[in-house]
Amino acid sequence: MNVHPSAGIVGEYLQPLLHTYLLQGGSLSTLAQHAGVSEAWLYQPPNTVNVDQYLALMSVVESLTCDPYLGLQIGTNMRLQNFDFLGYALANASTLGEGLEQVLAFESLVHNLGTSEVKKESGNIHFIWHSQYQAHPISRHLSESVLGGLIHLARQLAGKSIPTLEFTFIHQQYAKTTIKEYQRFCQGQCHFNSNQNSILLAEEVLAWPIPQSIRQALSSIQPIADNQLDTLTPLKKKQLLQRPTQHFIDQLQQQIHLELMRGTPTLAKIADNLGQTPRTIQRRLTEAGSGFQIELDNIRSQLAEDYLRYSTMSILDISAQLSFKEQSSFNHFFKSRFDVTPLQYRKQKKITHA
Template sequence: MINKSEANTSRNHPLNFVVGAYIQPILVAYLQQGGRLSPLADAAAVNDLWMINPPETIAVEDYFRLFLSASELLKDPLLGIKAGQSAGLENFDVLGEALTNLRTKSLTLGHALHQMMTLERLVHRLGTSRIESGGGNIRLIWRAHFQQHKAARLVCESVIAGIIHLAEQLTGRLIPVMEVCFVHARPADYHEAEYQQGFRAQCRFSQSHNSIMFAADVLAWPLKNIARPSVADSTAGQVVEQVKNHVGKNLLNSPKLPQIAAILGQSERSLQRQLKQQGTSYQQLLADVRLHHAQDYLQYSNLSILQISQLLGFREQSSFNHFFLRGSGLSPKKWQEVNRAGAGSN
């Protein structure tokens, strides 16, 4: 899995590490697809306890071996994307704590990204980030330190997906990415729909850098304090926000009331009652979230209207067109023309 020269490179440089908590997104993605820990431990040359309770830091070599072993056991070359989408603030150690604190200070996504780059070296030595701006857009570039390694595709796709997912956790909104670039070549098993679903953006390969591009305006989005309340402290108003958060995360699959109620650990009837007390309903919240995210994507992404409709869970673009016209008073195309022109004149 890792050749001798690659293993010696990481072994001879003790500062090549990742924090132990960084393996958790890999394990979550692996287990969600039916993987079993014991075969993975054997393949990665570690024991089960090492994975369940990893040391504070682990060698890059061990991290690569675990990632490659999990992907090969599942026969899933897209495990990197899924691991990135499974990452939470708790997986970023000191960085996660710092970003969590930012959410209580009315700061923006731009502040969070700069904090991430400042503290990145405390979390791993897999690569470094920087931001470039131009033409009203921002490009976050991630330079991998092991770009020629066999694990590079998994790691780079995981990092890019993880940054997007982290930004969405911090803002409470789907991030309308304009473009994702990778240094590695287009995979032989490449399927556009799977990558589009994973990154919600157009993906380009064999580029000079690994990067994410989005509109500069997105950096000004405020961070949202989405600390999860305890069951005892939960109120109907908080439940509304919880429903909206979970609906936003699952729009692609057209989430239904029973699914969201189960996620929140409630019965359908109880959830409906609490929403009614707040003067709303599940269908209204679903429509509100869809419309809000549709407007973000139409204004700030490079996806076609058809692609946006699919990401929001509509089977046909015509259904999305009717929904958007009813909610905004304009067709998606006309709304996009008006708002992109307005943004450009500011």
């Protein structure tokens, strides 16, 4: 485990920022030149990086990419291995709620960019992040990367999308961004000029279990997390975390969840993501007594219930999120599954939880 000074971050926490930059066609040599560091430093950052240096690097990436959603993109690229010991603690959690407790307990071992607190409010959970650098010029992207990273980690652990009731940010909305894009990422309402950076979730969502298949995928690192953390290099940790131990169906379902966040899942896209041919995917699904459309429709049904119960997304936005071309198609699909329309379902669940 890396122990860092009071104004530092663990070196692995740099990786989502660098990955975001490289995905947009950037080169490390250009970044190194503008940031005043060596390429070797970027390839293998020290165990501890000064916060000022991290924020300066984020500022350079912003200027080179001109990406108005840079913070959210960084959050999307965060992985458990970027969080040092906290990542291993999250891998041990059995529910999302337990995972949140680990964040509160071990956040300071990863960075000192800010502090987190949780408040319970009428059946909901309010996660609030207090930035230590709210006045910094890059604070907008910093706050969005932290909150975006938290919800993205929750998606990784749950193996599916996480519906939210509300995201709030202290900063103003940047002129070149759209509320629609923020709400697509947040999967709930998003507000700016607030008095806090926060995420509001239904308390029931935190009771969701972390699937056994996902915990098994991380099980190989548990003895090391307990006994050998000090002897592992960041590269070794990454290799252990990436071992392909999940069952085929679980992997396929996770890919469908990911593609639904990006657009419309297709057999060809999923096959490419899994490094297999569409014919192989079809054959293996048939052997398992399933099919691609069956898996897609089951996931759509599950997510539709979650969004209607636990998010403030409009039914039109939900239908788009689930890749239906028209709301009427979504309404027909939902009623065929649940014998009620989406609006009737949402009203029933609100009465139930009142």
